[in-house]
Amino acid sequence: MRTFFLHSPFDEASLYELNIGDRVFLSGKVLTARDAAHMRFAAEITDGRSRPELVGATIYYCGPCPGTTGSPILSAGPTTSGRMDPYTAMLLGYGVRAVIGKGPRSREVYQALRENRAVYLVATGGAGALLAESILSSRVLAYPDLGPEAVLELVVRDMPLIVGTDLHGGVIYNSL
């Protein structure tokens, strides 16, 4: 188990260094998206609309605890990744480079991650207060009408993660 300090968006060489179980402290830009936002992204891509912000992006499956107006985000842990499985291969094909969440994925997702040379990083479920401390700023990037499910662009520093899948075929979750 090694420790890496990585920057998002990623360069491919840095991703090849990673092995499952490694600790990653991630800095840079991360987009939040959960169930409702995934449905909309998928519908727009199917309709042939352009979503350039997804190319090379890191998506964090998260709907933060917003705090009151003007306050920083209070709590921002991962939601269950498996619910995003139906949309993940499409988004990876579109150019998403890394996804962050918690829990095992489908076989199709693991395959799509390998084919697109993308990684799945695991955040500690239920550690929302800890993960929120790494958020430097946030702004609504898309779908403000979704409220707590809107897409936010977060700028993070040293967000604590664990490598869930690597580019050498490794998957950290035991297959059931």
Add this chain to the structure above:
Amino acid sequence: MRLISSEEVIGAVSRELVLINTRVPEDLSKALKELQDASSDAGRLIMDDIMKNAEIAASRGVPMCQDTGMVIFFANIGTEVSLAEPLPVILDRAVAETYVREGYRPSVVVDPINRINSGNNTPAIVHIEQMAGENMIIDIMVKGFGSENMSRLQMMKPADGYERVADFVVDTVARGGGNPCPPIIVGVGVGGTFEQAPLLAKRALLRPLGSRNTDEVWAEREAALLKAINMLNIGPGGLGGGPTALAVHIIAAPTHIAGLPVAVNISCHASRHGRVSW
């Protein structure tokens, strides 16, 4: 009659909601510490994050988990207690005021299909029972859905017996895998009817960690189930390297001659519940 004003209820419930969202209680903290010591590798990293998270949530007064849940109330009202409004109305107001004031995530959609958010985390789920006297007890639970989604109900046959019940509990945890934010607490309801078994399973999650089932037979079954679950090697966060569950709590109840309902309600490690009473 003893009059308890709506404001009094709202004030006490609101304070408790903030407390349970931001503080890990002593019984849970102790159980998590023991599990942290028993973990290694990636599982240990997860446990370290969980312990650090508890400190940060408490010191900054922020929710330990961004899923500030659906709020569930188990109220027991004395026959001599008088309220100015129906209790569900009062409790919804307490939830709405607290979640908006504190900036907690509104996580409730009004219609399960069109999924428009109610904006203030209401309605809450309210279960009411009555007792003699002039006291009122309200147990409050804040339940995240990562673990709620991994819960199951099965209407078994009497011939299935306890062995199949035990298999169902372990299988439910195995299917949940790393999804419900392990280390988990497993609530089990055995008996009752189609709707009562899950309620018993949920109530079982309210029992303090480290407490022993008052029925010796069920206490031994709980211990055996915990052992079986911790052999699944799911581990903290589902990454292996340590135990999967902190406890198994079972509540059994009378049932029909033709039935054996079994429900399993999973709680994540952020088991948030408390009690207010008058």
